[in-house]
Amino acid sequence: MITGSGILRGLWTTFRHFIKTYLEDLRIGKKRYFTKEGIELRRSPDVEGIFTIQYPEEKLPVPEEFRYIPFLVYDEGESGEKEIRCTSCGICAKVCPPQCIWIVRTNDPVTGKPIPQPKEFYIDVDICMNCGFCAEYCPFDAIKMDHDYEIASYDRFREHIFDLNRLIKPASYYAQIRPTNFAREEAARAEKEAQKAAARKVNP
């Protein structure tokens, strides 16, 4: 091969990459940038030319399974009260690899027996490694991984230990960020309820 042809090949490739960005701009038009459709186009397997997403003006949509810092799910009662699903069984605290979950169980003031509800619940988000084990192994679907990754703050000593107030989010929010998971879990729960009801009918 002629000396220098290798370098020319390389330059040709770079030039093609460069020119393709503009050709794609002409082909797709204005909607290529700053629109949902444009972002999807730029991350599809067919993309050519420029690839970058201009964060924070543009944001990549996260997939349903995306996991970031856990939150506690509560159901809204009939009169608007927050029914936290957590029973403070402690499985999440036991399975947590960096041990960032702290739970205080509620005890009945009269009998001293534990009540299935957390009195205090803390997650040290500086330590949390976003592995998602707590959500995966929670038997009550009470703790789930969030999608909100923009939680930077100015004071890590005051703001990076999330307490119960900061952690709870409604089930409707959960349904919105993870629709298929939510539907599957609701179906399983409904089925369980139905089974229970059937069992009650058979032997009252």
Place this chain on the structure above:
Amino acid sequence: MNEQVEVQSSSLSDRFPEIVLPDTRTGYSGFLVKPENLIAVVRTLREEMGYDYLSSVTGVDYLPENKMEVVYHFYRTTGGGALVLKTQVERENPVVPSLTPLFPGAEFQEREAWDLLGIRFADHPDLRRILTWEGFHGHPLRKDWKEPFFEEEAKPFKSRWPEGHVYRAEDKNPFHDNVQFPAGFDPELWSPETDELLYAGLKRVDKTGDFLTEQVVVNLGPQHPSTHGVFRMVVVLDGETVVDLKPIMGYLHRNHEKIGERNTFLQNMPFTDRLDYVCSMSNNFGYALAVEKLMGIHPPERAEYIRVMMAELTRYLNHIFSIGFLLNDLGAFFTPMLYALEERELILDVFEAVSGSRMMCNYFRFGGVARDIPDEVMQKIRKLVLDRLPRKLDEMDYFITHNEIVRGRCEGVGVLTAERAIALSASGPVLRASGVPYDVRRADPYSIYERFEFNIPVRYNGDIYDRYLLRLDEMRQSLRILQQVLRDIPEGPIMSGKPQYQVRVPAGEAYGRVEGPKGELGFYVVSNGKPNPWRYHVRAPTFINLTSLAEMCRGQKIADVVTVLGSIDIVLGEVDR
């Protein structure tokens, strides 16, 4: 495979009656040798029985028996199972003969065992600490050693539930109260420039003749962009020529193995992601294999296919990424790198959709994988594997392979011969580019690799250019495997049994190894039946591949050192652990 090991074992015991004893502890395999007979036995193993490859050297602290054990895993480069040799010494002042005269590849691993467990290796050429520094007090993997923020021997900690009143570890244990130094060590007087032992260990050439040049010692790194992280090379230079080189690592050391021993078996899974953070799926694979071996379970069919798919996608993304970085090291600043990153991004999108995270995948579980692959993601993988990735690979090939500068800088530079590569325990692309067709997927098949049709690419020159070409070849083979996976993947469950947060692992030992993108990745796990592993050791491929760095660099120019390092393809998360 088991039969084969049986045959070998009887011959080893026959040859050395009363010297080599089978390990009869339940759940254990291999042989016990007394330290004084070790060298003779290993010499026979290497020279007469064909075990020419020393894969892993590590120690285990058996505190209850007051014993320190050194575990060796030998393999044949022609393939087959392991021959495991163990030698036991007293816990106080343990001394074991060094294997470096027979297997130079043991050098770093023995240094690591000395550093972390305090096992002294007699006749080791350079027995200094390797991952921690000389101001470090004690040997952290000993079972009676406690870390500064020590809370309990094993997780889960009792303080978290049911009376989990939160506090910060720093508040209870402020920085200045928990630092210890060895006796006679004054941190005020210490500075890296007084690293006499290190500098004294470097080779110099004797000069005769009229033209005398001075030999200078230069520190490359630790803060240097060419070192792919925080990694330091001390180089003796004669003009521009490298006379000797010593790699210094451990700047990112976090005592992964001690953390692993405090964790429960499952809790280790996300920590393995942080080893080689480019290929977390492969790390998960190795660890899952080791623990599954102990538990005696197998994942269902579909999970096996998913695992292979993820591992091969990881190989593709790692190789294209490392080629991009190699070009960076050659001075083609970031243009090829960013082309490589495009493909990596697309694969990471797939990982994110199945596992929830781009890099810290944490996707494998014992007996399966965490979730099934949604249909739309499967479509995307199909599109990538059948169309885009092969196309882009060809483009990369066209872009770089014939480039005169690349060839001029890479051909004949950083040569490692086949004999030296085997002796230095190199693995992965470094070994195969030196002409040794050794790939764990074929030599000692795991998972379902024996079902697929693919070649083990080999190149024979052992230089940087061949390592580059070999990575291209391997990506082609990975795509071949991926096409077969996509063709054959069955429907079905993805977990065997119910997902459990606390697995029961019977007592015993297991060594699970996979052919990671960077080389042979092994996990040596010892269980004593408790929820936490007694010993958890990682055979990090890039850490051991660095043993051959000095060999490749001697006689080269200083600018080539950077490229040689790039061609080994290190990731400091794994080197330093």
